[in-house]
Amino acid sequence: MNVNSARGSLSAAFACVLVGGSFTANSLLGEYPYAGGQFLRYGLAFLLLIPLVGRGAMAAVRRLEPRQWARLCLLAAVGMVGFNLAVLAAERTAEPAVPGVLVGCAPVVVAVLVPLLDGRRPRRIVLYGALLVAAGAFTVQGWGRTDTAGIAFSVCALLGEVGFAVIAVPLLRPLGPRLLTAVVCAVAAAESALVGLLADGGDWLRVPDTTETLVLLWQAVVVTVVGFICWYLGVQRIGAERATLFSGLIPVAAACTAPLVGAGGYGAAQAAGSALVAAGVALGAGAFGGRGARRPAGAGAPTGRRDGARARLGSVPRGGRPGGDGGH
Template sequence: MNRLKGKLYLLCAFSLAGTSVVSARFVTEKLGNFTITAVSLIFALVFLVPLCSRQLIQYFTQMSFRNFRLLVLQALCGIFLFRMFLLSGLHNTSAGEAGILTGATPAITAILAIAILREPVSGRKLSGIICTVTGVLVIQGVMVPGSGLTLEHVGGNMLVLCAAACESAFNTFSRIFAVKASTQSTMPSNPISQTTIVSAIALILCLIPAAFEHAMKRLAAIGLLEWMALLWYGVFVTALAFICWYAGIKRCGAFTAAAFSGMMPFTSMLLSIILLGEKADWRQWIGGVLVIIGMILIGSKGLNTISSVNKNTKMTEKERVTE
């Protein structure tokens, strides 16, 4: 039952995260990247702080410096760098294509799980990684002669892939933090407090670069639609998605999270077609199918094996992380 709850939390987390590509599309042409991130984080904190004001101070004071450092890395990779690369990439590529390219996250997460968390690799997982990489190359037009992609378009796609890599790093750091927290009885897991602290750290990182983007002048010029997009980005894409993420990752392993991260391209591509009126060509569909197949191959066996590893010995996992 606990594993099922974890999977449902991850499903919700990545479905909400997939809306980031579309919601960002409404404001990328009118606001600077760091301004978008900073304002959305302010909305997130306004939503989060009242929910955990009593537990937040206690949770923070019980945290070791090493765990705090992991939260800083999560804020840096999962919010600051992820959004910087994603928002920059959206200037030169479509929301639908960017959404599909975030499907590289499962493969990158799987590679990091093998390299850092020492999780075992099988032929199925390796095939999934290769399939995902092939799908990304097809989307990029590398395997299609005369695809006609401009250098700017390819550059935009590469920035989105960098965002996917940052998301994968965030997934890995979060899993390490969850394992460490599970072995420390003095520091119970608190997804809302974790989300609040990570959001506050990311906001601090964004404030200085946002000041160079003429934030106040540009914010005064946007309309209701853009403000609603920023509100959605803060409350749903950041606050609720991260709460679900932290609640899910403490119950599931890295490969399980890698599998469910494939919901990001599903959600973003669907919404870009419905809300933005974008169309996917045959290259994007073929690449998207390959990415999805890779996601299934990576996650299908991992959904059971990682959970069984967690059940058998928590100490083994702890030793893997601390090595």
């Protein structure tokens, strides 16, 4: 693994660890309006990112074509706002582990979908690694009670997780990680406001209390600004196939942090699942001498480049096992 690949892997891993470790903070937003929380989170993240995007940002944005703007809107709608809505809807009739397990299958879907979109065969080493990661995520989280609606919305959450990585790939070259994060956060904030107005009317936004303010600041500054930039740096450097392998770290990070807040335990199942995730990531990345370390076709070249429902993908469901509650 070369230096560029190592940095990309570390970036993707760090982003997923941030998401998985943030479930405690997100659990404190249960009473805050969903769309309003997302609006504040993404809007604040956008404002914080403005000084970081560089002088040529406006020129790069003006050069975007209508189809690229459409892709940005789709990325925000599917991978951020839609993903979070799907997880929340799934949890109305399903335990949090259910969407978590389905979303844990994202590495397998991406390992197959991205090569097919590029007109090539899936790489077996990456696919085998993705299967290990999915098995590890299932082992860490277990399975919970659900019904047909819960499974259907969990599948929608899986599609949102896949879209968060795949839809963004063609946008990395013209925008880079920082500018892409800034622009998509602005779009997601606008979409959240629209959802809030349509669903909740005048009650979609209120002044958060002290605890809610601190949680929203954490989501905006750490999970969104730092986490998104790290994630897209990883996707840019090692490709969506390999970067998505690290999403298996979300339930692992949740399992490791759960005992710190008395929200669950880290037992034999969590240890075994963590080992499977680690083995799957290492295998897919080519650490065992396979071809996974080669730069995949179609990966973005360096350009100079989860309302807390995704961080809730690292929450702890009934029974004490970390579930799938993290947030884009």
